Amino acid sequence: MFSRAYSAVIHGIDGLIVSVEADVSDGLPLFEMVGLLNSEVKEARERVRIALKNSGYMFPPKRITVNLSPADIRKEGTAFDLPVAVAILTAFGHVLEDNLKDTLIIGELSLNGTIKKVNGVLPLVYAARQRGFLRCIVPKENADEGAVVSGIKVYGAGTLKEAVRMLNGFDDYKPNSVDISMLFQGGHSEDGLSDENVDFSEVAGQAAVKRAIEIAVSGMHNILMIGPPGSGKTMLAKRIPTIMPELSFDESMEISKIYSIAGLLGNRALITGRPFRSPHHSITSTALVGGGATPKPGEISLAHLGVLFLDELPEFNKNTLEVLRQPLEEKAVTISRLNATYRYPAGFMMVASMNPCSCGYYPDRNRCNCSLNMIKRYLGKISKPLLDRFDICIEAPQIDYKELQIKKMEETSADIRKRVQAARRIQMDRYAGQGIWFNSQLTPKSIHKYCRLDAREKNLLEQAFEKMKLSARAYHRIIKVARTIADLDSSERITVRHISEAICYRSIDGKYWGGEGL
């Protein structure tokens, strides 16, 4: 008596179809599972045995062998409990075999036979659709999440018995459905995602920083904010997602997949807001970029298509920050293990904040008594290569009481978002089909192509290059930012003004920071 059911395993951020084969034969009573299994999958044996018994099925003393294939891929997670149980029941003749070949089954079993929710349902269902499956049986709690994938029927099952009844006759059950447009309408303010109840108009003053943020978001440039404590750096950063263009369905799916694997989807079917991740500075490098014995996406992947906010940048472990360098260039992180290589997307915008010195008040000498050496040591915590990744660097000044009192009409996030969207559209049109979406992605070669400079502009850049002793990287950074400023201006040409502004946003220069040396 042989039977085969289908399930899937998470590999990176994609699902991989796994066939679950069960064979029941005579011989010494034995229940064995093979197929490169992690310990949590091996333990399924006990869960399945008892769940079958408690659901009212006989577990006859036969020789039962379960094989999960392909056998050379490591199986992990608890989603195999249900397909194993179904495969065994089919071998015993409790389930009609016909329905099995078009159905993907995932779910964890409890000892009493109920089905518990699992992580990664969205990418698994997605993979099933790609492979041409007609339907999925998923845990009831994950049903909405799975139903987001169109073109495949998703059934939520509460117990093992219910799942068996479904497999014997799907006609009696209705597949789960969600209204995607409804999902996108509702406001949300959950952990780790942008809070839609905040708005830029709530931040008093800080016109220069707001302008810098607008430019940064338009071209997806990384931005570093420097300022004394309480100047509103964190407040401003939290509002960055509110001026980013709204998520498209595809983007939303991409983010939701990552969140589904990380088990952070909660009760939502889909992530519909831009992620805003603000990890504490005690974070380890593994937690930041992802990894572990069985790789999991890290904070940078959770911030994909959103904002990764590093508050108090110098407090982060130096080695932790250095691992960011490669993903920042590649927009993805590759984690290699002996058995497999995993690739997680990491197309985030990096926003960081820091104080100008350890007490936070330099250059206000009435409050700051840090020596230049102390200031240099404080800044030295951030390596030059990482600093080079920040296209825009701006100081947030202290707000005085008067400014807080004035009830001036500040611009709302919606107004700023309109301008950002316009600038993004210009970039999208210009780089169509080039594999580039934002100005920040321009390479030195493509800068040459897309950022033509006239004699006057070239002259200005040359002077600045000499005078400010810019590096080649800084030079390219200035042109990229100038391109974005020109796009915000709807100007095809990059003018002296655009370049000047870009130069003003150049990052900390060792020479000027704390006064130049000899």
Add this chain to the structure above:
Amino acid sequence: MASTGAVRGYKMNTDGMQELYKYWAGTIPGLKADKITAMIDRFGGIEDAFYASEKALEDMAKKCGEEGIRFTERELKAIIQGRNFDAIKRNLEYLKEHGIKYVTILDDSYPYKLRNIYDPPFLLYFKGMMFPSDKKAISIVGARNCSVYGMETARYLAGALAREGIIIISGLARGIDSHAHIGALYADGTTYGIMGCGIDICYPPENINLYMDMQQNGGIISEYGPGINPLPYHFPMRNRIISGLSDGIAVIEAKEKSGSLITVDLGLEQGRNIYAVPGRITDKLSAGCNNLIKMGAKMVTSPQDILEDLVDYAKVLRTDSESGQIKLAGLLDSREQAVYDAIGLTPVHVEELALLTGFELGELMEHLISLELKDLICQPVNSRYTRKL
């Protein structure tokens, strides 16, 4: 006495021997110049003092004691132990190898002004050029953790004075001291740094470039020999040399209780002019300076205030047209001028500038970069600008 026996074995010319005796007298630990000169006078010459027997030294100490100059047991012991011919010779060789020169109070080339202070050092080490006694000198001192205002003022004042041929003296410390030296060097002037540690030690270490460059256009001076560490009590001692070598002391930024004020007190004892650069009454870093002005120090608002005391008036008038902001004429258009006018010596944020000038951020930044490229303003901290003097 073993050491004297060894000495007799050598044949050296008289000059060389004289140097040796002087160096011995200058390096007796803990013995100040007044006692050394009293001892030499007593013996009627430095050579006799060097070869004097222990008995003769004790007699000398007794006689000096009657005149009020008391030698302690320890000092006598130090005098005797120092008479190690080999060691002295080795030390002199070492100095020669490392380009360290020295001058004692017995030499004519000893700085004239310093000779006349209370408690002058018997021996001064120096690197670089000899300190010229005939030139006017101003010492510029101030806070280590200075503000941008202090930094710019120090550079400007030092540069303007150095351009008139006045020697700039300071302590090579962090902050105002360093900037005074830098200002003088930029103006191709002469500048001397007085150290509170051994002559061959650069303290603070980050000033190593300054330490090296100053030896080309001035020098480094210390009363401490090679290898002596910078100990806290050395610094007030070195301040007496700073004030002693100069004709006037200019304090740029000092808190209410600042080490710079020790230099001022010593300078007052030595009869030097005291100058102070005023600051805003709310700035802690200017409280010391403002107090000095209150007590009668001369307020300095331009280099002329110091120059008019040092050089003849005709010269001062000539310099008037060369310094200050006059060089700007014709360089700026009206909009740039408006931005420039809004920038002072305290770093001002771009946003504040936008409010002050009424320009939009984009246009403002265009003017700022233009001014920065013309070397009129600088960006000491991100997004903040100050005027360059």
